[in-house]
């Protein structure tokens with residue numbers, strides 16, 4: 001892990017329609033990458049556990065329609081749009097505020113159902129890897145997962161299969 005303790009929230013950002021685009025956490029900068037790591041995939045469909053499509057074509061991040069998600073924690077709720085590009089930490093905050101290092105529960109913005117959780121993320125004791133299916137009926141093998149703690153290195157989407165594989169390597173599943 002080369003994430004150091006310092007995380008910078010860049011508040012300067014644009015938005016054609018005046019909305020804030022806030023990159024949360026730092027992108028992992030690595031000089032040497034394996035070919036496998038260079039491959040980025042883009043999520044084009046994603047669904048809540050009840051089958052609502054949460055891709056919001058109104059909000060594009062780096063040219064790609066993002067995943068709209070509702071968040072709640074004690075005293076705060078809102079909505080953000082998560083980048084559909086693997087490894088991209090950019091988010092558009094539509095309402096409310098996210099706080100670095102703080103966990104939010106994540107819900108479907110359409111029907112309000114809570115997204116399922118795959119495993120615990122090891123960044124903080126209560127953190128979860130939330131799972132979002134790429135098919136209307138949730139299939140754990142065809143899904144993406146990310147940590148529900150703002151600023152976590154696992155905060156961008158990764159394939160659920162990779163999460164399961166890494167967890168098995170660590171012996172936590």
Ligand SMILES: [Zn+2]
Pocket residue numbers: 048049050051052108109110111112113
């Ligand atoms: Zn829904």
Ligand SMILES: [Zn+2]
Pocket residue numbers: 121122123124127128147148149152153154155
């Ligand atoms: Zn985490």
